[in-house]
Amino acid sequence: xxxxxxxxxxxxxxxxxxxxxxxxxxxxxxxxxxxxxxxxxxxxxxxxxxxxxxxxxxxxxxxxxxxxxxxxxxxxxxxxxxxxxxxxxxxxxxxxxxxxxxxxxxxxxxxxxxxxxxxxxxxxxxxxxxxxxxxxxxxxxxxxxxxxxxxxxxxxxxxxxxxxxxxxxxxxxxxxxxxxxxxxxxxxxxxxxxxxxxxxxxxxxxxxxxxxxxxxxxxxxxxxxxxxxxxxxxxxxxxxxxxxxxxxxxxxxxxxxxxxxxxxxxxxxxxxxxxxxxxxxxxxxxxxxxxxxxxxxxxxxxxxxxxxxxxxxxxxxxxxxxxxxxxxxxxxxxxxxxxxxxxxxxxxxxxxxxxxxxxxxxxxxxxxxxxxxxxxxxxxxxxxxxxxxxxxxxxxxxxxxxxxx
Amino acid sequence: xxxxxxxxxxxxxxxxxxxxxxxxxxxxxxxxxxxxxxxxxxxxxxxxxxxxxxxxxxxxxxxxxxxxxxxxxxxxxxxxxxxxxxxxxxxxxxxxxxxxxxxxxxxxxxxxxxxxxxxxxxxxxxxxxxxxxxxxxxxxxxxxxxxxxxxxxxxxxxxxxxxxxxxxxxxxxxxxxxxxxxxxxxxxxxxxxxxxxxxxxxxxxxxxxxxxxxxxxxxxxxxxxxxxxxxxxxxxxxxxxx
Numbered sequence: 319x320x321x322x323x324x325x326x327x328x329x330x331x332x333x334x335x336x337x338x339x340x341x342x343x344x345x346x347x348x349x350x351x352x353x354x355x356x357x358x359x360x361x362x363x364x365x366x367x368x369x370x371x372x373x374x375x376x377x378x379x380x381x382x383x384x385x386x387x388x389x390x391x392x393x394x395x396x397x398x399x400x401x402x403x404x405x406x407x408x409x410x411x412x413x414x415x416x417x418x419x420x421x422x423x424x425x426x427x428x429x430x431x432x433x434x435x436x437x438x439x440x441x442x443x444x445x446x447x448x449x450x451x452x453x454x455x456x457x458x459x460x461x462x463x464x465x466x467x468x469x470x471x472x473x474x475x476x477x478x479x480x481x482x483x484x485x486x487x488x489x490x491x492x493x494x495x496x497x498x499x500x501x502x503x504x505x506x507x508x509x510x511x512x513x514x515x516x517x518x519x520x521x522x523x524x525x526x527x528x529x530x531x532x533x534x535x536x537x538x539x540x541x542x543x544x545x546x547x548x549x550x551x552x553x554x555x556x557x558x559x560x561x562x563x564x565x566x567x568x569x570x571x572x573x574x575x576x577x578x579x580x581x582x583x584x585x586x587x588x589x590x591x592x593x594x595x596x597x598x599x600x601x602x603x604x605x606x607x608x609x610x611x612x613x614x615x616x617x618x619x620x621x622x623x624x625x626x627x628x629x630x631x632x633x634x635x636x637x638x639x640x641x642x643x644x645x646x647x648x649x650x651x652x653x654x655x656x657x658x659x660x661x662x663x664x665x666x667x668x669x670x671x672x673x674x675x676x677x678x679x680x681x682x683x684x685x686x687x688x689x690x691x692x693x694x695x696x697x698x699x700x701x702x703x704x705x706x707x708x709x710x711x712x713x714x715x716x717x718x719x720x721x722x723x
Numbered sequence: 724x725x726x727x728x729x730x731x732x733x734x735x736x737x738x739x740x741x742x743x744x745x746x747x748x749x750x751x752x753x754x755x756x757x758x759x760x761x762x763x764x765x766x767x768x769x770x771x772x773x774x775x776x777x778x779x780x781x782x783x784x785x786x787x788x789x790x791x792x793x794x795x796x797x798x799x800x801x802x803x804x805x806x807x808x809x810x811x812x813x814x815x816x817x818x819x820x821x822x823x824x825x826x827x828x829x830x831x832x833x834x835x836x837x838x839x840x841x842x843x844x845x846x847x848x849x850x851x852x853x854x855x856x857x858x859x860x861x862x863x864x865x866x867x868x869x870x871x872x873x874x875x876x877x878x879x880x881x882x883x884x885x886x887x888x889x890x891x892x893x894x895x896x897x898x899x900x901x902x903x904x905x906x907x908x909x910x911x912x913x914x915x916x917x918x919x920x921x922x923x924x925x926x927x928x929x930x931x932x933x934x935x936x937x938x939x940x941x942x943x944x945x946x947x948x949x950x951x952x953x954x955x956x957x958x959x960x961x962x963x964x965x
Binding site: 319320322323326330333334619620623624625626627628629630631632633716717720721 | 772776779781782801802805806807808809810814816820822824825829833834836837838842882886
């Protein structure tokens with residue numbers, strides 16, 4: 319029997335049993351929908367975390383060290399010189415907070431003082447104007463870059479054109495040179511994000527010389543684990559940290575190691591969900607087998623007739639196998655659609671529950687590879703659970719089945 | 724003399740069941756010539772269905788030989804027997820056995836889907852077969868469960884004809900029909916015989932047997948000649964009266 323004939327037979331078999339087919343396939347639909355929803359959600363969470371944490375920057379290294387004293391600019395300069403084979407650029411940051419006021423509004427500014435290279439290293443996205451320049455940085459001018467949520471808070475409208483405007487930060491007049499996209503956690507309470515030159519921040523806002531977190535951009539193609547261990551060794555030597563204290567005093571985190579941690583965490587979560595879903599698929603598969611067995615029994619006379627008309631065993635096997643495969647595949651397609659839709663619904667709920675702002679909601683992501691994998695699994699279930707009923711149909715004795723009542 | 728289409732020699736068929744052995748055919752020998760309309764008569768339980776299944780290659784004899792067009796079928800595998808059924812044999816059943824939801828044309832085409840017949844040719848042959856049984860073209864796209872009994876049986880005969888088989892085997896083809904419709908079906912068989920088809924009819928109805936070129940009787944798994952049958956009937960008849 320040709321494939322096209324088989325497809326025709328299958329279509330008419332479903333036509334005859336629409337409601338029952340749909341009910342039977344529900345187990346598979348639910349299982350697949352669960353897998354797809356979870357995969358899509360986890361993909362979305364991952365993408366949004368990567369995005370928020372600047373994780374697209376695979377070459378980024380976060381460095382922090384404290385042992386008897388904080389890091390200073392001297393340390394940074396020395397590191398820049400001595401580790402120049404590992405780092406393209408090293409950017410120090412210092413943080414502080416101060417009141418920020420426009421002509422009408424007031425908020426609390428979470429200030430990051432840094433170098434202009436921060437923009438490239440962190441992949442800051444500018445919406446208006448520019449980041450501050452090297453000249454402004456060197457001379458410690460009163461310039462500030464604020465984020466979009468700050469624009470909304472201070473000027474009432476997040477799309478207001480504010481470059482060139484003046485705001486007061488810590489009692490001093492700063493000129494806004496640019497506006498960045500808001501990052502994770504932006505828009506909480508009265509806090510707004512402000513970037514300014516390191517020197518300005520140290521001299522005018524915090525009055526301290528300590529450096530907080532240091533950001534390094536490793537050279538292209540560097541082995542990130544090697545860069546990290548080199549950095550640890552260098553810091554241990556410079557700060558004279560004994561072996562036993564190193565663990566607690568030096569933090570060197572590469573994005574790669576964080577990404578691996580995240581992958582492991584999300585991976586184990588997904589594994590758990592997949593285990594739960596496979597139980598549903600198993601139950602669904604048994605349902606399919608049950609229906610196919612009923613189907614074979616109901617159609618014994620038809621099978622006998624087909625055999626009398628010249629169907630070979632393999633014609634009958636194929637006919638029933640194709641039926642169960644089509645059934646599970648249809649269930650899979652339905653499951654993918656429902657699962658993907660469900661992922662969006664869940665993402666909406668999750669976003670609402672965590673009070674995330676609109677810009678940071680999770681968008682479910684599902685790859686074509688997952689879809690193909692699921693389709694493959696469905697075909698597999700159809701074959702595995704359809705094989706026994708199909709064989710049973712094929713092995714029926716034509717005489718007995720023709721006269722079956 | 725050409726070889727007979729059906730050549731059965733000393734065939735026995737013994738079934739094994741929980742109740743013990745059942746000797747359904749006891750040394751049956753039968754030849755059917757090409758173009759013959761043969762009727763096999765016998766009461767229920769006489770072994771006529773077993774004989775029909777054997778002739779139709781649905782069942783294989785326990786012993787003895789069966790040659791279909793000179794081919795010894797006892798040496799064939801299941802798949803080869805299926806191929807033989809698909810190409811050389813046509814079946815007509817008492818209860819029609821059509822696929823109820825399929826159209827008339829698809830029912831008639833069905834046996835061709837188990838052969839290598841190209842798609843383009845299938846429809847043509849199905850229409851020719853339906854024309855041969857006299858079913859009007861208007862019904863070709865009807866579902867078979869929308870037809871009357873007589874129409875259904877004619878569709879079934881067309882299905883049996885579509886492969887241009889060596890033999891058409893019909894098991895009580897008029898059993899589910901009223902006598903007028905049954906007569907139409909028998910006329911169809913008779914016309915096909917006139918066109919050179921070999922037909923074996925199985926029945927217990929003497930009115931059906933009257934249409935045959937030759938009738939053989941089967942009792943307790945054995946074939947009887949007309950004289951033996953008459954003697955048998957008289958014996959059992961007189962026993963019945965006393």
